[in-house]
Amino acid sequence: MNSGREKLSSSKAGAPIKLAIIGCGAVTELSHLPAAAKVWNLQVTVLVDKNRSRAEALGRQYGVPHVAEDYTQVWDKVDAAIVALPHCLHAPVSIDLLAHGVHVLVEKPMALSGAECDAIIQAAEQGRTVLAVGLMRRFQRSAQFTKAILDTDWLGHIESFDVQEGFVYNWPVASDFFFRKEAAGGGVLIDTGAHTLDTLLWWLGDSASLEYFDDNYGGVEADCELRLVMKCGATGIVKLSRTHNLRGTAIIRGTRATLEVSLHSNQVKLRPTGMAFDVVGHVLPDWPQAQREQSYVDLISAQLTDWLNAIRSGHSPAVPGVEGRRSVELIEACYAQRKPLVLPWMAPGMMRSSAAIGEVAR
């Protein structure tokens, strides 16, 4: 069996990288296919889904020449694959592909546990293939700006943070997998939280201790709250929701200044400590024609480009497996020590029985 690098170097130099997208759900339709179409020298050659008619319909729409129902039918025909399957399949399918010499970009969350992440990382090493994790928020300019100013100590010593991300859930899911614990691994924490926690850990480093509360009573949580103490000494709260709209920003308070950064746009707000003024604006690149905001598709195509460069150059991608593992490990720790979230309109008696059901469910 050829390794990923050998396969690629044996193909014609400068030829497009042949890509399979495995899983044809909403994220593939709305994000991966439009993003791949914007990336230079990348050719989506096959769509894989057990629902063949769904794959064929998307194939027609985006001019993808081949479809298959089983990913094992395509691994010798492509250089790389995006794994966009139910969360529980991220690890087994990624491991299989990487071991067969196919470079992989696996959607977030990387897997359901730290142990599964380790197995994926090991498979990439053994297959000499490039593994990247779909945490494209790291390509948002406001997130990169935040990382840069935290690394350069502009805010001073970081004392606290407050992160809120939530919408009334309306992702056009094609099946119930997002809401089945065995398939999704959890609810809003492992889904939206994979992004939120990834950026937080990227900015501030790993956590030292945590308390975790959610409203799961035997299914998957729709709302949750984390109280974290980071190794850097900062303490803070992360709130996530699928039932109501939350602020959608991270507030990071340092001794010199407080930064509020949007989680979905390039807006930032900076207030120097002791001053009654805010600096509000957008993080812009240094080329004049750039759009103020980046779309979701822009972010994914930026990550695809980074991953393809890594495949071609042999360098590490911006979000390798070890980085994807960090949020999974934190999420796993949260679920292991879940406590019931208080919903303030619920009668105390009901909360008791809810807590009991939650305990049984764990």
Place this chain on the structure above:
Amino acid sequence: MNLGGRKVLVTGGTGFIGGRLVEKLVLECDAQVRVLVRNFAHAARIARFPIEMVGGDITDEVAVQKAVLGCDTIFHCAHDFAGTRHQQKRMAVQGIRNVSEAVLQEGVPRMIHVSTFSVYGPTADGDLTESSPWRRPGDLYTQTKRAAERLVLDLHRREDLPVVVLQPTIVYGPFSKSWTIAVVNDLKTGLVPLVNGGDGYCNAVYVDDVVDAMILAATQPDVLGETFLISGEQPVTWKEFYSAFEAAAGIRATVAMSEEELRKASREQARLSNVIFELLTLVRQPEVVSRFVMLPAMRGFLDILRDHLEEERWESLKSRVLGNASWDHRQTSGSIKQIHVPNATRLALYQSKTRVRIDKARKRLGYVPQFDFEHGMELTTRFIRWANLA
């Protein structure tokens, strides 16, 4: 009889009343719950529980048949406010026909149909009971609910359909779109007229009372084929209703108006409104707006508007469109507040001094409302603040 360990099907379980019913069935009744789900995107709230979700549309006979299979009790809460007149009627009538036929075919012992007190049409002042007449044709909602109710009661008479019909009134509480979220939204985005000072009666009922009545209807003997009005203990005035929401949201936005003043406001609004203005209002979400206004065509259009509108109108438009899109939260001075002029059905509702009687539900179901308006609003206020609605 209780529902412990029994298999129940809920249609409309991703909605407001159905969602709360699912919670209570799992947490308080220990029932085995199955929900027929048309759109999984709306299932986040009920997915918190160990329930079975079956994908399918209420108008799909086969899907309904499959969902009903093996159940002891069916709670039919599904209703769709979206779509054309034809679609809404089809869903209401075809949906309940499918459920009823499946119930008869599978020999399910009981079905609870959630109707509405709107079937009575514009109600007369004084007491309203289950034997009050249905007045005037009513709007689309009234018509579809009447058709559904007629259908199940006819099937009860002809084929012994084991149905109990509930007619809740103004149902408010956490996650209510019509009578909580929309109320706060109206207060936030304009002026809410109190017709004739808001002295009409609002027969409000807290959602938990409605759900308790549904569970009673599923378990009490000798109630098949019966219809029950479900409301709170006493009506409040519309002024009291909206004042409670103003207090919850920390907003003063009601204004007393006579019918004549409302008619005038309605005419004025029709003159001022235009499609683009309303479209812009719809896309007030910050992330949408920020991208929307970057579109070249949109920028050109906005430039023309800025050049031709008086400054006050332009500033008003800007503040309405941008909403919270800007992190500069200072109020734009001179913004014009829109009056939420009620339609004819709503106007009649606001004016009527109808007192909904719940004597029959008390006597036959053992229904006793547990939440007076003050208590219900205390819990609803907590939800409004938690959900950042205000």
